[in-house]
Amino acid sequence: xxxxxxxxxxxxxxxxxxxxxxxxxxxxxxxxxxxxxxxxxxxxxxxxxxxxxxxxxxxxxxxxxxxxxxxxxxxxxxxxxxxxxxxxxxxxxxxxxxxxxxxxxxxxxxxxxxxxxxxxxxxxxxxxxxxxxxxxxxxxxxxxxxxxxxxxxxxxxxxxxxxxxxxxxxxxxxxxxxxxxxxxxxxxxxxxxxxxxxxxxxxxxxxxxxxxxxxxxxxxxxxxxxxxxxxxxx
Amino acid sequence: xxxxxxxxxxxxxxxxxxxxxxxxxxxxxxxxxxxxxxxxxxxxxxxxxxxxxxxxxxxxxxxxxxxxxxxxxxxxxxxxxxxxxxxxxxxxxxxxxxxxxxxxxxxxxxxxxxxxxxxxxxxxxxxxxxxxxxxxxxxxxxxxxxxxxxxxxxxxxxxxxxxxxxxxxxxxxxxxxxxxxxxxxxxxxxxxxxxxxxxxxxxxxxxxxxxxxxxxxxxxxxxxxxxxxxxxxx
DNA sequence: ACATGTTCCGGAACACGTTCCTAAAGTACA
DNA sequence: TGTACTTTAGGAACGTGTTCCGGAACATGT
Numbered sequence: 001x002x003x004x005x006x007x008x009x010x011x012x013x014x015x016x017x018x019x020x021x022x023x024x025x026x027x028x029x030x031x032x033x034x035x036x037x038x039x040x041x042x043x044x045x046x047x048x049x050x051x052x053x054x055x056x057x058x059x060x061x062x063x064x065x066x067x068x069x070x071x072x073x074x075x076x077x078x079x080x081x082x083x084x085x086x087x088x089x090x091x092x093x094x095x096x097x098x099x100x101x102x103x104x105x106x107x108x109x110x111x112x113x114x115x116x117x118x119x120x121x122x123x124x125x126x127x128x129x130x131x132x133x134x135x136x137x138x139x140x141x142x143x144x145x146x147x148x149x150x151x152x153x154x155x156x157x158x159x160x161x162x163x164x165x166x167x168x169x170x171x172x173x174x175x176x177x178x179x180x181x182x183x184x185x186x187x188x189x190x191x192x193x194x195x196x197x198x199x200x201x202x203x204x205x206x207x208x209x210x211x212x213x214x215x216x217x218x219x220x221x222x223x224x225x226x227x228x229x230x231x232x233x234x
Numbered sequence: 235x236x237x238x239x240x241x242x243x244x245x246x247x248x249x250x251x252x253x254x255x256x257x258x259x260x261x262x263x264x265x266x267x268x269x270x271x272x273x274x275x276x277x278x279x280x281x282x283x284x285x286x287x288x289x290x291x292x293x294x295x296x297x298x299x300x301x302x303x304x305x306x307x308x309x310x311x312x313x314x315x316x317x318x319x320x321x322x323x324x325x326x327x328x329x330x331x332x333x334x335x336x337x338x339x340x341x342x343x344x345x346x347x348x349x350x351x352x353x354x355x356x357x358x359x360x361x362x363x364x365x366x367x368x369x370x371x372x373x374x375x376x377x378x379x380x381x382x383x384x385x386x387x388x389x390x391x392x393x394x395x396x397x398x399x400x401x402x403x404x405x406x407x408x409x410x411x412x413x414x415x416x417x418x419x420x421x422x423x424x425x426x427x428x429x430x431x432x433x434x435x436x437x438x439x440x441x442x443x444x445x446x447x448x449x450x451x452x453x454x455x456x457x458x459x460x461x462x463x464x465x466x467x468x
Numbered sequence: 469a470c471a472t473g474t475t476c477c478g479g480a481a482c483a484c485g486t487t488c489c490t491a492a493a494g495t496a497c498a
Numbered sequence: 499t500g501t502a503c504t505t506t507a508g509g510a511a512c513g514t515g516t517t518c519c520g521g522a523a524c525a526t527g528t
Binding site: 118119120121122123124128131132134135138139142148149151152153156157159160161162163164165167168171172174175176178191192195196197198199201202205206208209210212214217218221222224225226229 | 352353354355356357358362365366368369372373376382383385386387390391393394395396397398399401402405406408409410412425426429430431432433435436439440442443444446448451452455456458459460462463
Binding site: 017018019020021022023024051056057058059060063 | 503504505506507508509510
């Protein structure tokens, strides 16, 4: 019954392979996904929509991709792949900062990438293309005097902070878009000054502060602190 | 407009009300949700299951709760509410650390609480019971010499780090439980030593390092750094 | 008693991600 | 040519969160 589709079957390719030939490829799926996102936005990327875009059955996707998370992680990988490799400074500490900032910016600029961060064990699914960042940070920490174990800690904690920053910001943006008001996004209105005097006093300062991008500065603070702690004899 | 903070009405409004009386209450729903989680685990908490537990129609839930996220956030709020208020030290810096650690521990100990963190604008939906933490941190920063704006920054960045830590750990745990192997959880096996020499060398050190709980120490580093930066004249 | 106004309940239905299972479309060998 | 084997395709169906809308259940007015 199926197969009456007008999709051209790929070349016969009599290369020793047996079984039914694939009608589509993982690459084609990823490309279509990017197309959907670019054209109609991240929110419209559903499995069915994606399948329709290619002209294949919905469930056929699952023979090329484990699940949607997998697909998104792959998209982010692909995206990080095309990232321009920044010039790395000589100072190991600065190398760490540059590498981390690169990844941070890449994740922030593509809002939908934040979705991938919540996928189970995202880091573990990074491709070679993104691993250079991890490698750079760990190597930088070692070069700065850390043991290997401490270097892992350095990366992990940088990663924690980065993920949190990207995620919280992305989620707050989404809520702000839905609610409409920037103040309401953080809900710091209508609180009791007698119980939360400082918060009540701050009030409208909050959204204005949230607009600031302090990532590089705070990142430096964290890196400095971690390296200093590692150097300190226990 | 949403104002779910000032919802203080357990009584079903005895008199003067017109219309059909409620057959259930928000409180009852929350209690049932806790019961389901405690008995059969967080994963089994579905909208239908919850409704069945109470004996009401599935969609009736949505007249008492905006959506499932809302319910979870409320559960976490309720949970933070019952948290023992720790004794706060005199040193403002230490007060910050204690407050942040309290929230961190609360979120880590209840794995399902991590789910709430991914809800849009979680902080903005915190109830009075949890706001004391925010207040404490902000007030502590001010007491330590920060301007109000800097105090907001201090809290925000502590929050970023905390969310990232909790979330990444929770997600890694989940993946590890599914995959089985601890090494695979971070996927640092089978990488190319010529391209990622440091990572390849580290190998099995990773899971062992991940097991460490460095939150308090790194938190202190961040707090110290942020306060120092705030004190530094620009 | 009946109509009106108001509030709440819940079944039907939808879109989503995902799994199962059978049929299709090839190759390899008789 | 036909039969066996192998690999892919995709429809049916499930469980999920969520919305719509008709009607039930009350208080009040006539």
